[in-house]
Amino acid sequence: MPLGYRTIAGELRERITTGQYAPGGRLPSEDALAAEFKVSRQTVNKALLALRTEGLIRVERGIGTTVRELPMLTSRRIGRQRAASRESGSARGAFQAELAELGYETRSEVQVTKERASDRIMQIFGLDDVPEGRSRKADPQRQDTGHMAVVRARKMFAGEVPVQLATGYYPADIADGTPIEDEDTGTGGTYSRLADLGHAPAFFSERVTLRVASDDEVSFLRLDAEQRVYEVERVARDDRGRAVEVNLIVMPAHQWELVYEWAAE
């Protein structure tokens, strides 16, 4: 009887974790594996599909299959993050400190735009008191700043490898015409600028979900189409409870662990 694709996936997983197929190295071609295991190519392909979704391997058409290199990265969402922010300001500080410990040079690219906010973002910014089921068709003529947001889209790299996307949204009536629209937000970063404007972030929430990567994310993060990403929706509110920032952070799930730390009471 022929081997099943699960068995083959297990065997290949074993070879990867034991280093028989080294990180960054190549796997034999599907034809070669099919011959070795005496199964059809389709069966090998299905086994590799499982490993791709797990993020163990990376497949390039016309080239071949390689073992992924980056180790597990830790994202400290509370605790360490605050300490780092004090030093170098903003989430970027935390991100850099985190990866520097692992010996990676980090780099990030920021692009600032002004856009009409999505329904979800709008709801967080100002329509929290509106029932969920409300029709959103009303008032299509409103294009005022109340529905616009300054958007800071940041791409982050460890070495040359893209590892994270973070998109910050700021209400236009707060951020418009301020340094928040600059690519470099200066000492203390965006949170310090929000404080300067009288909207110092005081309360935070993060909502962690899992989803399949979008096409853009697949392309930028060099993922497989079936791969999963964490989406962290971080909301910062000032001391009056007004949402002053929504940050959508996207990370390949196979590569990151999220750590939260806090004290009782």
Next chain:
Amino acid sequence: MPLGYRTIAGELRERITTGQYAPGGRLPSEDALAAEFKVSRQTVNKALLALRTEGLIRVERGIGTTVRELPMLTSRRIGRQRAASRESGSARGAFQAELAELGYETRSEVQVTKERASDRIMQIFGLDDVPEGRSRKADPQRQDTGHMAVVRARKMFAGEVPVQLATGYYPADIADGTPIEDEDTGTGGTYSRLADLGHAPAFFSERVTLRVASDDEVSFLRLDAEQRVYEVERVARDDRGRAVEVNLIVMPAHQWELVYEWAAE
């Protein structure tokens, strides 16, 4: 040219989200879908595989394919959780409050045992100061309570549907012979009992990772073999920094979102 499996998966996803295939209802058989889309059964099967991994459908051999029913559940890891704990005690209180809001009756089953702790748990309990790379082969003769743990394995249900597994580990030298070994830990739950013993939890950390479900989890949580679960490793420490509880919480990733809330400073 025939339709690709991605296209078909997208079409079926659409039919599910629009309610054309109602929650709890049946999908046409693979043969029927193959005929409808004019593709081979294998192609339909591959499309369904994607939806299974996403948790949209549930497949039973010999029976058919049904649309999953439970909505997204929210697990409040900080904030609400503390309030709930004060009322009814322990993590169970938070869990029940959470689902009661959604109109579900909850039930949980607890099984208490005493076991030799895994390396990972041991490390958290007492070997935190030992370098990660240290050989663990030393001292194989030690079977004292320092390496044993009281284990509280809890299975949680929403209605009749199993939704979560939580396994709490407590150092034997603290928990041995105490009410922590009882199935019902009384008012305030396990945390209150730890406080009674002079080890009130003061610091918490949670480490969120994603992995494929184990066979046991697949069977208990009624998952598909390829499906993902969150594993939350929660560590509670007393005011001296000693780890007094490790809790491993497993949740189907398609069904839960994790929410963390905290204040600045």
Next chain:
DNA sequence: CAGTGGTCTAGACCACCAC
């Protein structure tokens, strides 16, 4: 051009379930 993976087909056998 040859080599790689992406994907589809048509047919087949099996395990499991309800009847």
Next chain:
DNA sequence: TGGTGGTCTAGACCACTGC
């Protein structure tokens, strides 16, 4: 026994890469 999904095969065509 007939219907369901699980899975494998052998062959095929395509797109993409690197030479």
